Amino acid sequence: xxxxxxxxxxxxxxxxxxxxxxxxxxxxxxxxxxxxxxxxxxxxxxxxxxxxxxxxxxxxxxxxxxxxxxxxxxxxxxxxxxxxxxxxxxxxxxxxxxxxxxxxxx
Numbered sequence: 001x002x003x004x005x006x007x008x009x010x011x012x013x014x015x016x017x018x019x020x021x022x023x024x025x026x027x028x029x030x031x032x033x034x035x036x037x038x039x040x041x042x043x044x045x046x047x048x049x050x051x052x053x054x055x056x057x058x059x060x061x062x063x064x065x066x067x068x069x070x071x072x073x074x075x076x077x078x079x080x081x082x083x084x085x086x087x088x089x090x091x092x093x094x095x096x097x098x099x100x101x102x103x104x105x106x
Contacts, residue, residue, distance in 0.1 A: 004012070
């Protein structure tokens with residue numbers, strides 16, 4: 001399955017926010033009656049709890065970033081291996097030219 005682009009991720013996040021806002025703004029008659037009976041302090045606490053984003057979204061964000069870290073580590077290993085091989089080849093050519101195994105130059 002193809003990976004999501006940044007724009008698709010933004011659209012999905014926007015949809016989630018809209019859905020959450022719709023759930024918050026929907027008010028049932030039972031909820032109105034219970035809200036009237038509560039004190040103002042309890043209402044503030046309940047509204048603060050409703051507005052907080054769920055913890056599940058945070059774990060989804062970290063799950064999205066994990067493959068990027070994995071690709072970074074793989075690319076870093078490959079790069080270090082290539083650099084090591086190039087430096088080793090240069091050292092071999094240097095010592096071979098000193099011992100005159102390779103007739104470079106004269």
